[in-house]
Amino acid sequence: MIATGTEAVYREYLEAIRVGDRRGALAVVARARAEGMDHRRLYLEVFQPALQEIGRLWQDNQIGVADEHLATAITQTAMARLYDDLFTLSRGGGPVMIAACVDSERHEVGLRMMCDLLELEGWDTVYLGASTPIESLVALVSSRKPAVVALSASLAPHLARLREVIHALRERMGQETPLVIVGGRLFSEDPGLAARLGADLTARDAVEAVELLQERFAT
Ligand code: B12
Known part of the structure; x- marks a missing residue:
């Protein structure tokens, strides 16, 4: 399914990390970037609420600690990949x-x-x-x-x-x-x-x- 808008990207990303699908999650992020979603929206409107939802599922015993660890690790991988962009997008030299x-x-x-x-x-x-x-x-x-x-x-x-x-x-x-x-x-x-x-x-x-x-x- 092709994601359109932040809500769709959030839902697809959450579903991928919930089931531990690293490739799927990274593909969602890559597609969102290709469609023009910037880092701020990806971080605040996709990764942050997705991890909060993972926390809720963990608290409610719907997923285990290992599932939560995997979801977090996938998000850290996604962020590390996005970090590469910073070298091309950032001018550096600031405080x-x-x-x-x-x-x-x-x-x-x-x-x-x-x-x-x-x-x-x-x-x-x-x-x-x-x-x-x-x-x-x-x-x-x-x-x-x-x-x-x-x-x-x-x-x-x-x-x-x-x-x-x-x-x-x-x-x-x-x-x-x-x-x-x-x-x-x-x-x-x-x-x-x-x-x-x-x-x-x-x-x-x-x-x-x-x-x-x-x-x-x-x-
Ligand atoms: C991933 C996670 C973990 C991972 C963390 C891995 C990692 N490498 O970071 C691990 C497994 C280690 C973990 C452990 C624990 N966790 Co935990 N964890 C989470 C989870 C699911 C997501 C956290 C997260 O990354 N959120 C996403 C980020 C982006 O949001 P954020 O942290 O709020 O950050 C944003 C803002 O707060 C702000 N911000 C953050 N830092 C800073 C700094 C500055 C200077 C500024 C200006 C802004 C700012 O900007 C960020 C981006 O917008 C949350 C659920 C949740 N609701 O958040 C539970 C949660 C925080 N954990 C919880 C608990 C209980 C624990 C444990 C005690 C569990 C246990 N029994 O062992 C341990 C404690 C570990 C410890 N000593 O710190 C509870 C806390 C409940 C409470 N009332 O205190 C939560 C809420 C889960 C839950 N629903 O029960 N956890």
């Missing part, structure tokens, strides 16, 4: 951002989306991914001195460690501390949370994050 999920936080896909979309706008993102130890993150930020540090958290028990990182960065770097942006499921649900943890900025999703950072760092 630097270091991005990490702190400590035992393993939900990394949303943060990766934000990095990819910023790369498209010419940013240079240093994506560290899941479970980054606090001390080595602070050491890297202190030595590289990026314009922005982005931290992602999806689970409430991880918020205390996120607050610790922000505190450690401010203590070590003082006035040189980069702008700290935080996000993830918890922040989308509670917009005041970011300020309470000591962060400078938050955004509900990757597209809003890119817009806010572009405004702040417009040249």
Whole structure:
């Protein structure tokens, strides 16, 4: 079936990852790109809701942990393939951002989306991914001195460690501390949370994050 419009692409993509059909899922994405769907729509209107639905099916015991792992892995593969486009579409040379999920936080896909979309706008993102130890993150930020540090958290028990990182960065770097942006499921649900943890900025999703950072760092 030929997909027309985002809704059809979403449904086909979801069905493919739900049954673990990697080739089928990648074909849906390739066709959507060929038909002109951009990265923002693919990330926010196809991958994000598809993974949320996978989470719901997992929670309801309609699929198992292995099925969820496979669906996530397929999405990471799809994103890695789309990443190739960034080299042709992005001019580079923009501000630097270091991005990490702190400590035992393993939900990394949303943060990766934000990095990819910023790369498209010419940013240079240093994506560290899941479970980054606090001390080595602070050491890297202190030595590289990026314009922005982005931290992602999806689970409430991880918020205390996120607050610790922000505190450690401010203590070590003082006035040189980069702008700290935080996000993830918890922040989308509670917009005041970011300020309470000591962060400078938050955004509900990757597209809003890119817009806010572009405004702040417009040249
Ligand atoms: C994939 C997944 C996993 C994978 C993650 C793999 C990976 N490499 O990332 C694995 C298997 C590791 C996993 C593990 C667990 N998970 Co999980 N997981 C999911 C799932 C299905 C999808 C997450 C995802 O990628 N979503 C898509 C992305 C794009 O959305 P997003 O993360 O919200 O990101 C967007 C925004 O939030 C924002 N954003 C994200 N980061 C940042 C950062 C900044 C700076 C900014 C500005 C914005 C921003 O932009 C993004 C793009 O728009 C969700 C379901 C769901 N509803 O999300 C459950 C879910 C989050 N997991 C859940 C749970 C319970 C767990 C476990 C505790 C399960 C267990 N018993 O082991 C563990 C905890 C692991 C840990 N220590 O972190 C629950 C959380 C429930 C709750 N109330 O806390 C959920 C909601 C599933 C459910 N319905 O029950 N999980």
